[in-house]
Amino acid sequence: MQNTSHAVMAQRTEPSDSPDDFPTPPWATRALLEHVIGSAGHKEQSCLEPACGAGHMAKVLKEYFGEVRASDAYEYGYAPVRDFLTYPYETNAVDWVITNPPFRLAEDFVLRALSVSRRGVAILARTVFLESSGRYNRIFRDTPPSAFAQFVERVPMVKGRLDMNASTATGYAWLVWDKGSTGGPRLVWIPPCRKELEKLSDYPHVPNSRIKASLRSR
Structure with missing residues (x-):
């Protein structure tokens, strides 16, 4: 019998030709x-989000970076359609590349991003x-990340939409390549922070009363 629990169904298992949204x-x-x-010092820097979808990550990056460029290989109505792996970006075109890439292409995204970025790369990926x-x-x-930052909270993701009440059985982490870092890779735990970092404005299509109730329950 198929296991249809919310946590299992929220895992990222997609066909090879899927946009992996x-x-x-x-x-x-x-x-x-x-x-x-x-969070400091980025207002003079540029950032590229090359798998932006509907712009949920790019919009947050604009809170921190002075310039944020965004694109995606598929049309979502938010940014230009560009395939990050084939578009002719110049070497060191931006300071940072930060993205949640399609899992099956994450290796290629990292290698491409290391060339496109001047200062660093960060990808959100399954543990x-x-x-x-x-x-x-x-x-x-040959190019290990400078930091592996594991979420201690789950980061629920649902295909095609933001869902504040979703659950997941999948662990996620940020992998960071800071080109100015010295020494070997370091392990970082991202502490429980959802409650302090989540905002009403993150869910524009959800009634405020429902968002407030959800936030209070955490």
Whole structure:
């Protein structure tokens, strides 16, 4: 019998030709800036979000960065349609590349982003992205991340929409390549922060009364 529990069904398992549209909860993007790479000093910097979907991550990045460019390989009505892996970006075109890439293309996104960015790269990925001898040989052996930041809270993602009441059985982490960092990779735990970083404005299509009730329950 098929297991149809919400947590299991919310896992990111997509066909190879899928746009893999699982919007990032805005609080999870704020967590990167507030608890991993720092929230200060980015107003003079540029950032590219190359898998932006409907713009949920890009909108949060605009709270921190002076310039945010966004695009996606599919049409969502938010930004230009550009395939990050084939579009002719110049080397060091932006300061940061920050994104939640399609899981099956995450390796290629990292390698491309390391060329496109001047200062650093951050990708939101399943915790299991650290596994695999293929990824080790292609990325981690020669260009390991400067930080692996594991969420201690779950980051629920639902196909095609933001859902504040969703659940998930999948663990997520931010992998960061800070080109100015010295020393080896460091392990970081992102502390419980959803309650403090989630905002009413993150869910414009949900009645405020429902959002407030949900936030109070956490």
